[in-house]
Amino acid sequence: MLPDVLFPHDVQRPMQKDLVQDIINAIKSKTPLIAHAPTGLGKTAAALGPALAVAIRDKLSVFFLTSRHTQHELVQATVRRIREKFNVNILATSMVGKKWMCAQPGASSMMNHDFTEYCRHLRENSQCDFFSNARKLSTSGKVVLEQLRNDSPMSAERMVSVCSGSGLCPYEMSLYVAKEAHVIITDYFYLFSPVIRESFLSKVGKELDKSIVIIDEGHNLPSRIRDLTTSYVSNLQLARAVKEAKKFSLEEPLGLLVDVQDALNALSKNLQSGSEVLVAKEQFAKAVSVNQPFGDVVSMLDFAAEVVYDSQPHSSIAAVARFLEAWHGPDEGYARILSRSDPSITLFNKCLDPSALTQQVVQLAHSTIIMSGTLSPAPMFRDLLGFPASTVLREYPSPFPASNRLVLIVPKTTTKYAARSDAQFTRIAQEVAGMVDCVPGSCAVFFPSYYLRDAVYRALEPLVQRTFFLEQPNMAKEDKQAVIERFKKYKGAVLLGAAAGSFGEGIDMPGILDAVIIVGLPLDRPDLETQQLIAYYDRKFGRGWDYGYILPALTKTFQNAGRCIRSESDRGVIVFLDERYIQPQYRRVFPADWNVLVTPDYRSHMMTFYASSSNRER
Numbered sequence: 001m002l003p004d005v006l007f008p009h010d011v012q013r014p015m016q017k018d019l020v021q022d023i024i025n026a027i028k029s030k031t032p033l034i035a036h037a038p039t040g041l042g043k044t045a046a047a048l049g050p051a052l053a054v055a056i057r058d059k060l061s062v063f064f065l066t067s068r069h070t071q072h073e074l075v076q077a078t079v080r081r082i083r084e085k086f087n088v089n090i091l092a093t094s095m096v097g098k099k100w101m102c103a104q105p106g107a108s109s110m111m112n113h114d115f116t117e118y119c120r121h122l123r124e125n126s127q128c129d130f131f132s133n134a135r136k137l138s139t140s141g142k143v144v145l146e147q148l149r150n151d152s153p154m155s156a157e158r159m160v161s162v163c164s165g166s167g168l169c170p171y172e173m174s175l176y177v178a179k180e181a182h183v184i185i186t187d188y189f190y191l192f193s194p195v196i197r198e199s200f201l202s203k204v205g206k207e208l209d210k211s212i213v214i215i216d217e218g219h220n221l222p223s224r225i226r227d228l229t230t231s232y233v234s235n236l237q238l239a240r241a242v243k244e245a246k247k248f249s250l251e252e253p254l255g256l257l258v259d260v261q262d263a264l265n266a267l268s269k270n271l272q273s274g275s276e277v278l279v280a281k282e283q284f285a286k287a288v289s290v291n292q293p294f295g296d297v298v299s300m301l302d303f304a305a306e307v308v309y310d311s312q313p314h315s316s317i318a319a320v321a322r323f324l325e326a327w328h329g330p331d332e333g334y335a336r337i338l339s340r341s342d343p344s345i346t347l348f349n350k351c352l353d354p355s356a357l358t359q360q361v362v363q364l365a366h367s368t369i370i371m372s373g374t375l376s377p378a379p380m381f382r383d384l385l386g387f388p389a390s391t392v393l394r395e396y397p398s399p400f401p402a403s404n405r406l407v408l409i410v411p412k413t414t415t416k417y418a419a420r421s422d423a424q425f426t427r428i429a430q431e432v433a434g435m436v437d438c439v440p441g442s443c444a445v446f447f448p449s450y451y452l453r454d455a456v457y458r459a460l461e462p463l464v465q466r467t468f469f470l471e472q473p474n475m476a477k478e479d480k481q482a483v484i485e486r487f488k489k490y491k492g493a494v495l496l497g498a499a500a501g502s503f504g505e506g507i508d509m510p511g512i513l514d515a516v517i518i519v520g521l522p523l524d525r526p527d528l529e530t531q532q533l534i535a536y537y538d539r540k541f542g543r544g545w546d547y548g549y550i551l552p553a554l555t556k557t558f559q560n561a562g563r564c565i566r567s568e569s570d571r572g573v574i575v576f577l578d579e580r581y582i583q584p585q586y587r588r589v590f591p592a593d594w595n596v597l598v599t600p601d602y603r604s605h606m607m608t609f610y611a612s613s614s615n616r617e618r
Contacts, residue, residue: 033370408574431577
């Protein structure tokens with residue numbers, strides 16, 4: 001008989017034990033749990049241990065949702081340990097985005113909407129041998145499927161390699177494994193996109209009310225859902241669609257695309273570059289429908305896209321059709337915004353409220369556990385994601401000794417928009433240089449934006465005799481890893497990045513960083529979307545500025561701070577350099593167990609801390 005918890009390790013740490021018990025209670029009572037659990041607590045083992053025990057006993061499924069590749073690997077390793085320790089047959093599979101699992105050449109480099117339509121067209125017209133072979137398995141195909149089961153849990157990359165080498169669609173083969181799997185490790189959108197969820201669950205034979213949903217790195221979920229549900233069309237995209245219609249001699253669709261172009265141009269006629277304005281749903285729809293009803297325009301463009309897909313794997317016409325289809329969606333929780341930044345004119349249908357999608361999953365699932373090291377304040381995430389009032393909210397202290405961490409607020413400078421100047425950037429550079437001078441090893445410095453990073457760096461570089469590494473925007477995974485590996489080889493290097501950039505969260509460098517310095521707050525003058533977000537959350541919760549502006553920015557800085565202490569042996573200093581951090585609306589959000597010290601005299605505190613660390617090592 002299996003125990004109530006299939007814990008993969010010999011001992012549960014004290015705070016980890018509390019998390020395990022809270023998860024047991026949440027699953028047993030079918031009450032959602034929001035768990036703010038800092039780095040080092042062992043969230044993955046704490047969640048999978050009780051969830052798998054219940055799933056096996058009650059014939060449920062476990063969905064472990066995460067956007068991080070490294071987390072896929074950790075879940076797989078945890079499942080292997082549980083299976084070996086308890087000698088129980090556990091089947092698990094890892095699924096990433098469908099285009100990343102596609103065996104067709106060049107699929108991974110396609111835009112998401114292009115790939116979706118391309119894949120559908122190939123399948124419906126029997127033009128993909130990988131798909132056909134997987135749907136009707138030969139004897140050799142069945143042998144491959146048995147290998148996938150026996151080697152479970154297998155990484156998505158390994159799945160792609162094995163299946164594509166055998167002429168089989170990796171995605172379809174992973175669905176076969178998922179049908180029998182106790183654990184499915186995948187991205188948020190597989191459950192939170194209603195269209196994808198319905199199709200996916202049907203294919204794998206799972207039901208939400210018989211599923212335990214574990215959401216990792218849950219602080220990212222609100223923004224991910226907003227991005228998932230936001231659509232746009234631009235004049236550049238329309239120009240490509242018009243060119244495409246001409247190429248394939250699609251006369252009627254060409255006329256309709258010109259109507260859409262005219263509508264966009266008319267709306268933006270008096271809009272200055274660098275400006276944006278709200279657009280009413282009917283205002284744009286009426287302008288598009290001058291020659292055909294709006295619904296007929298969408299249908300005709302859909303038909304035209306099919307003609308294009310017969311000859312090429314991408315279609316700008318299809319992208320325009322998808323936008324028009326989404327345009328007639330709900331008004332509540334959305335903002336329709338026209339933006340001009342010459343030469344680009346873009347019309348957005350922006351999602352403001354992620355709860356419209358997340359609430360469905362929470363209501364239908366057997367149990368929902370959402371966890372992260374920065375789910376604080378927990379009530380905000382409960383409200384933003386539409387969790388019920390009965391949701392259990394838990395905030396656990398860090399499992400690492402408090403003496404391993406020194407947290408300082410230094411209120412000597414600011415990145416506040418009204419105070420920005422060359423003189424201010426020079427002062428920030430001087431303070432950062434003084435802090436870096438105190439750090440015996442390497443450190444990371446995070447700024448609100450790349451613009452501010454570069455402005456300060458120009459004044460900072462002559463003041464610091466160390467090797468600098470500058471993060472670049474939108475770094476590819478391979479480039480990001482290469483920078484990290486080079487950075488690790490230096491003793492005393494300085495990494496300069498942006499709060500919301502590639503290195504602001506999701507990287508682990510235990511034993512490498514002796515300090516993290518967070519310059520300013522990632523707040524800027526609110527654009528129209530942020531203004532609408534603030535107004536929406538004011539109407540809904542009376543917390544517009546908190547939920548739409550201040551707290552999401554602080555969550556980013558806390559993620560940055562988390563890069564410093566990644567293991568029990570790490571010791572380091574975390575500095576928040578901005579006078580606004582001492583203001584009540586910001587100061588009250590800091591975790592209580594951080595024991596934050598507010599001081600302009602950072603040097604003496606840092607030197608004392610590092611001297612103490614050196615003595616301990618001896």
